Each structure stands twice: as structure tokens, then as C-alpha cells.
Amino acid sequence: MSQQVITPELCEWIAEQSRAGHASENILAAMLGSGWDEPVARDALARTLGQAGAAAPVDGATPGMPEPDLTRFAPVVDAGDRAVKVLMALRQPRVVVFGDLLSEAECDGVIELATKRLARSETVATASDGSEVNAARTSDGMFFERCENELIRRVESRIATLLRWPLDHGEGLQVLRYRPGAEYQPHYDYFDPGHVSTPNILKRGGQRVGTLVIYLNTPVAGGSTVFPDIGLDVAPVKGNAVFFSYDRPHPSTQTLHGGSPVIEGEKWVATKWLRQGVFN
Numbered sequence: 001m002s003q004q005v006i007t008p009e010l011c012e013w014i015a016e017q018s019r020a021g022h023a024s025e026n027i028l029a030a031m032l033g034s035g036w037d038e039p040v041a042r043d044a045l046a047r048t049l050g051q052a053g054a055a056a057p058v059d060g061a062t063p064g065m066p067e068p069d070l071t072r073f074a075p076v077v078d079a080g081d082r083a084v085k086v087l088m089a090l091r092q093p094r095v096v097v098f099g100d101l102l103s104e105a106e107c108d109g110v111i112e113l114a115t116k117r118l119a120r121s122e123t124v125a126t127a128s129d130g131s132e133v134n135a136a137r138t139s140d141g142m143f144f145e146r147c148e149n150e151l152i153r154r155v156e157s158r159i160a161t162l163l164r165w166p167l168d169h170g171e172g173l174q175v176l177r178y179r180p181g182a183e184y185q186p187h188y189d190y191f192d193p194g195h196v197s198t199p200n201i202l203k204r205g206g207q208r209v210g211t212l213v214i215y216l217n218t219p220v221a222g223g224s225t226v227f228p229d230i231g232l233d234v235a236p237v238k239g240n241a242v243f244f245s246y247d248r249p250h251p252s253t254q255t256l257h258g259g260s261p262v263i264e265g266e267k268w269v270a271t272k273w274l275r276q277g278v279f280n
């Protein structure tokens with residue numbers, strides 16, 4: 001079996017593609033298409049774009065990363081007003097599955113408030129500023145303002161305590177509803193450094209560095225959160241949540257993830273994205 005070698009020519013080609021504005025995911029896809037083995041291709045991307053792709057320094061950024069206190073690996077973590085279960089933790093990439101983050105009543109309360117405001121979900125546009133309806137996401141969704149009511153404030157301050165990350169570094173909670181057949185195709189949550197709209201987005205709080213997806217109900221079948229790079233499926237169970245973090249906006253973080261199609265029933269999630277600095 002031949003061993004593929006990362007040559008200076010390959011690195012120069014990657015740098016050229018990046019300068020031309022191609023997103024790192026697309027450069028990776030082109031490399032795989034021309035026969036590069038994925039681990040070698042990712043390594044070459046990380047070596048070439050690692051620095052350029054690193055999160056830019058942001059005023060008032062909190063050093064370090066959001067991270068629960070698992071030093072003793074106790075079965076529960078104190079999240080201030082609630083003892084949250086730790087069901088699973090992966091070190092690389094950092095993925096932690098929590099149990100009972102929200103009570104049944106809290107889940108129902110968030111769904112009830114969100115239902116009134118649902119509209120076709122939007123994701124960050126891929127061509128210009130603003131946002132557009134994205135075919136990769138077939139759910140409906142809405143955003144809460146941060147701390148917009150007593151329930152949302154309670155949930156947000158619990159998350160801040162659990163992940164040891166300031167409440168004001170979080171975006172407003174987003175709620176998504178997936179009906180049967182709806183899905184969210186695999187994507188990264190960080191803002192693509194190669195995208196034209198990213199510099200503007202980063203002015204408010206810098207990059208995203210972590211994601212917490214909270215399951216507000218339990219679908220009958222389907223709807224797991226999938227991490228294709230690491231072969232992980234997280235079952236959507238009411239009140240549970242999956243947390244993952246990424247210290248740079250790069251595929252080498254292995255944080256590609258998506259919501260697999262719901263087969264039966266509905267799936268409701270609330271997502272909290274965490275920024276490097278204060279998000280206003």
C-alpha cells in the first residue's frame with residue numbers, strides 16, 4: 001500500500017484555494033475526489049490553514065474553552081440549581097452527553113413558548129450578508145432573546161454554570177422542530193473563515209467555540225444527532241443534551257454533526273451556541 005506524502009506543492013495548492021475564497025470543507029471534498037486519503041487530506045489542511053483558520057483574537061474574549069467540571073468524573077455535575085447527570089464523555093473531539101439537564105416541565109414550557117413563534121428555519125447565508133432559507137435544514141425554528149423570560153433565564157444560567165462559560169458569551173437559545181422526514185444535514189457550527197460574511201459576524205462576540213443541543217422531547221424513531229467523523233450517534237431523549245466544543249474553525253476539530261431524519265413523531269431541540277467573547 002502506498003503511503004501518501006504531504007508535499008510543499010500540495011500545501012501551496014491548498015493555500016491558493018483558500019486565498020481564492022474556497023471554504024475548507026470544499027477544499028477537503030476536492031482532495032478526497034482526487035484520491036487523497038481523508039486523514040492525510042485533513043492533516044494537510046490543518047498544517048496549511050491551521051494558523052490562518054485559527055479563531056481571531058477578540059476584545060474581551062474569555063481565555064480557554066467552555067468545559068464542564070469532570071475532573072472527578074462524578075456521576076452528576078452541580079449546575080447551580082440542578083444536579084445534571086454525565087452520561088458519556090469523549091475527549092477528542094470534546095463531546096459530553098448530559099442527562100436530565102432540563103426537567104420535563106421545563107422542556108414542555110420551552111416548546112410551548114416557541115410554538116407561538118415558529119417560522120421556516122433560516123441558516124447563515126452562503127453568498128452574502130444576512131440569512132436565507134437553507135435546504136439542508138428542513139426543520140422550523142425560532143430564536144429567543146437572551147434572558148427574555150424567567151424560564152429562559154433559568155435555563156441559560158444553568159448552562160453557564162454547567163459549562164463554566166459566561167452567560168453573556170451565549171447566543172439566544174434557538175428552538176428547532178423537526179417533523180417526520182425533516183433533518184439537518186451534517187455541518188460545522190463555527191463560521192467558515194473563508195466565507196465573505198464571516199468578518200462581519202465575528203464582530204459580535206467572535207467565533208463560536210461550543211454548542212449545546214438540548215432535546216425537548218423524545219421522537220418515536222430517528223432524529224439522533226450524528227457525528228460522522230467519529231461514528232457517534234446521540235439518542236434524542238427528552239431533557240438530555242449533547243455538548244461539543246471546537247477551539248478553531250476548522251474540520252480538523254472533527255465536529256461535523258447533523259440531525260438525522262426523524263422517522264416517526266416529532267423532534268424538538270433547543271441549541272445554545274457559545275462565543276469567544278460577549279455576544280450583544
Ligand SMILES: O=C(O)CCC(=O)C(=O)O
Pocket residue numbers: 176184189213223224225226257258259260269271
Ligand atoms: O438537531 C440536532 O440534533 C442537531 C442540531 C444542530 O446541529 C444545530 O442546531 O446546530
Ligand SMILES: [Fe+2]
Pocket residue numbers: 187188189211257
Ligand atoms: Fe449544528
